[in-house]
Amino acid sequence: xxxxxADDLADDAQADAEDGAEDGGxxxxxxxxxxxxxxGDAEVRVMERILKTASLxxxxxxxxxxxxxxxxxxxxxxxxxxxxxxxxxxxxxxxGFGPGDDIVCSPYGWHQVVHAIALVGANPVxxxxxYWSHTLNPIKAAERITPATKAIIVGNTNGHPAPWDxxxxxxxxxxxxxxxxxxxxxxxxxxxxxxxxxxxxxxxxFSEPGPLLCGEGGMIVTDDDELASRLRYLRKRExxxxxxxxxxxxxxxxxxxxNLNAALGLVQLKRIxxxxxxxxxxxxxxxDAMQSFEGIKPPYHAPGVTVVHSHAYAVHLGTRFxxxxxxAVIEDMLTQGIDTASFGVPLHLQQFHAERGGRRGDCPIxxxxxxxxxxxxxxxxxDQDQVGFIVQRLKDATxxxxxxxxxx
Numbered sequence: 001x002x003x004x005x006a007d008d009l010a011d012d013a014q015a016d017a018e019d020g021a022e023d024g025g026x027x028x029x030x031x032x033x034x035x036x037x038x039x040g041d042a043e044v045r046v047m048e049r050i051l052k053t054a055s056l057x058x059x060x061x062x063x064x065x066x067x068x069x070x071x072x073x074x075x076x077x078x079x080x081x082x083x084x085x086x087x088x089x090x091x092x093x094x095x096g097f098g099p100g101d102d103i104v105c106s107p108y109g110w111h112q113v114v115h116a117i118a119l120v121g122a123n124p125v126x127x128x129x130x131y132w133s134h135t136l137n138p139i140k141a142a143e144r145i146t147p148a149t150k151a152i153i154v155g156n157t158n159g160h161p162a163p164w165d166x167x168x169x170x171x172x173x174x175x176x177x178x179x180x181x182x183x184x185x186x187x188x189x190x191x192x193x194x195x196x197x198x199x200x201x202x203x204x205x206f207s208e209p210g211p212l213l214c215g216e217g218g219m220i221v222t223d224d225d226e227l228a229s230r231l232r233y234l235r236k237r238e239x240x241x242x243x244x245x246x247x248x249x250x251x252x253x254x255x256x257x258x259n260l261n262a263a264l265g266l267v268q269l270k271r272i273x274x275x276x277x278x279x280x281x282x283x284x285x286x287x288d289a290m291q292s293f294e295g296i297k298p299p300y301h302a303p304g305v306t307v308v309h310s311h312a313y314a315v316h317l318g319t320r321f322x323x324x325x326x327x328a329v330i331e332d333m334l335t336q337g338i339d340t341a342s343f344g345v346p347l348h349l350q351q352f353h354a355e356r357g358g359r360r361g362d363c364p365i366x367x368x369x370x371x372x373x374x375x376x377x378x379x380x381x382x383d384q385d386q387v388g389f390i391v392q393r394l395k396d397a398t399x400x401x402x403x404x405x406x407x408x
Contacts, residue, residue: 030337031337031338031339032337032338032339032377032382032386032389032390033339033377033379034209034339034340034341034375034376034377034378035208035209035377035378035379036379036380036381037208037213037379038211038213038268038271038275038278038379038380038381039213042267042271043264043267043268046263046264046266046267047260047263047264049263050259050260050263051260054259055259056258056259056260057256057258057259058259059238059256059259060259061259061260061262061263061266062080062256062257062258062259062262064262064266065078065080065257065262065263065265065266065269066078066079066080066219066262068266068269068270069204069219069221069265069269070221072194072269072272073194073195073196073197073202073221074193074194074197075196075197075202075221075222075223076222076223076225076228077221077222077223077224077225077228077231078219078220078221079219079220079221079228079231079232079235080217080218080219080256080257080262080265081217081218081219081220081235081255081256081257082216082217082218082255082256082257082261083205083207083216083217083218084111084113084183084203084204084205084206084207084218085111085112085113085115085116085119085205085218086116086218086253086255087113087203087204087205087218087219087220088113088114088116088117088153088179088181088203089116089119089120089253090220090231090234090235090253090255091116091179091201091203091220091231092116092117092120092122092151092179093120093234094227094230094231094234095151095177095179095200095201095227097120097122097150097151097177098120098121098122099121099122100122100123100148101122101123101148101149101150101151102122102123102125102146102148102149102150103117103122103123103124103125103149103150103151103152103153104125104127104136104141104144104145104149104151104152104153105117105124105125105126105127105136105152105153105154106126106127106129106135106136106153106154106155106157106366107126107129107346107347107348107349107358107362107363107366108129108134108157108344108346108347108363108366108369108370109155109157109158109181109184109344110158110183110184110311110312110343110344110375111181111183111184111205111311112344112347113181113183113203113205114153114155114181114347115347117153118352118353122150123148124347124353125144125149126346126347126348126353126358126362126363126366127140127141127143127144127363128140128362128363128364128365128366129157129363129365129366129369130302130365131365131369132300132302133157133160133162133163133300133302133305134157134158134160134369135154135155135156135157135160135161135162135163135302136152136154136155136162136167137365138163138166138167138170141154141167141170142170142174145174145176149174149176150176150177151176151177151178151179152167152170152171152176152177152178152179153179153180153181154167154178154179154180154181154199155180155181155182155183155184155185156180156181156182156184156185156188156195157184157185158184158185158310158311158312158314159184159185159188159308159309159310159311160185160188160300160301160302160305160308160310161185161188161189161190161195161302161304161305161308162190162198163302163304164190164191164198164304165191165304167198168198171200177200178198178199178200179199179200179201179202179203180195180196180198180199180201180202180203181202181203182195182196182202182203182204183203183204183205183210183218184205184210184311185309185311186204186210186211186212186272186276186309187211187272187276187307187309188305188307188308188309189305189306189307190304190305190306191304191306192306196221197221200222200224200227201220201221201222201224201227202220202221202222203218203219203220203221204218204219204220204221205217205218206218206219206261206265206268209311209312209378209379210311211268211272211275211276211279211309212265212268212269212272212275213264213265213268214257214261214262214264214265214268215260215261215264216261217257217261217262217265218257233250233252234250234252234253235252235253235254235255235256236252236253236254236255236256237252237254275380276309278380278381279309279310279378279379279380280309281380282313282378282379282380282382282387283310283313285382285383285384285387285388286313286376286378286387286391287299288384289387289388289390289391289392290315290391293391293394293395295317295318295320295398296315296316296317296318297316310378312343312375312378313375313376313377313378314343314373314374314375315373315374315375315376315394316369316372316373317329317372317373317374317398318372319372321371321372321398321401322371323371325401326342326371326372326373326374327342328397328400328401329374329394329397329398329400329401330342330374332393332396332397332400332401333374333376333393333394333397336393336397338376338377338389338390338393339377340374340375340376340377341374341375342370342373342374342375343370343373343374343375344370345370346363346366346367346370348362348363349367374394376390376394377390
């Protein structure tokens, strides 16, 4: 076997993406899956080519993916790692944060990358969310800042961009780092700018149920040259680093994304507009079907938000629903063969953080929201009939729960 040049492999990945643009999706199953990767012949072909002609870990395809992703979000640097959580860990460590440092963050969201705060030994300071957008509330976040606060992590929750103008002003006024969590928001825009371009650095996650998949993977993007260098040194000890006294005082994490994962990411990135458009079509199916569903929270886009690409399709039930009734609805849906789940327990109520002082009532809006939200199947292979069936079964399940409808 011979090694193909990285540029050739990257070009092949893009060519395969163009040739296989109509091959995404897959056979529909009798049961309706919560998520389904948008993988077609283009991805299969490039995986086969990498396995036959290239090293899995020499980094050439990883570098090509980094360059392409940096261009996509308009950043100078992109550093690919093995997960979104690892991306946040490295972002915090490269910024110098650790034990004794407070970091303000949201307790609400799908990907709990803010676990990275505890993993580096810093203190997560949970602040409440906006009632409508579910992103961190900048006014409430400002109230949680103390002399021990070193940074704010702000997420684009379920694809909805945060109010970045307000957070940028807050971070600058208080001398804090602003870290953007875009693990749930590939492709969304705020004032026409794509997410990932607002924080001092931003992190992404490339695992299901997101639209851009590497199997597992994450990315850190930044315009800061020095931060990017520190991130690369922390990520993996490269051969050229071995004799460097300056670099060798760091202990690397060995978490660089493999060529195989990166090649899959390259094809998915080339197809991202198509993948996102399929998902937007499914959102349209849901919104049409939900028109007659009384008592649920309507879709919302905050001022300045120009495009929302949802990570999951979340249904917010009315005020008469308790956690137990919400769970009864989920169980009813599962018995119908429709993979359905809660959106997650707020982090401050999960045992690890509860043992360190988190209490119900600390973030009442996040708690109220999480208690009544249901995530239903959402991926590009769903058709209008399937979505109609899901929504009808959801309506039936809410009636069966005994809660009845309630205006939100």
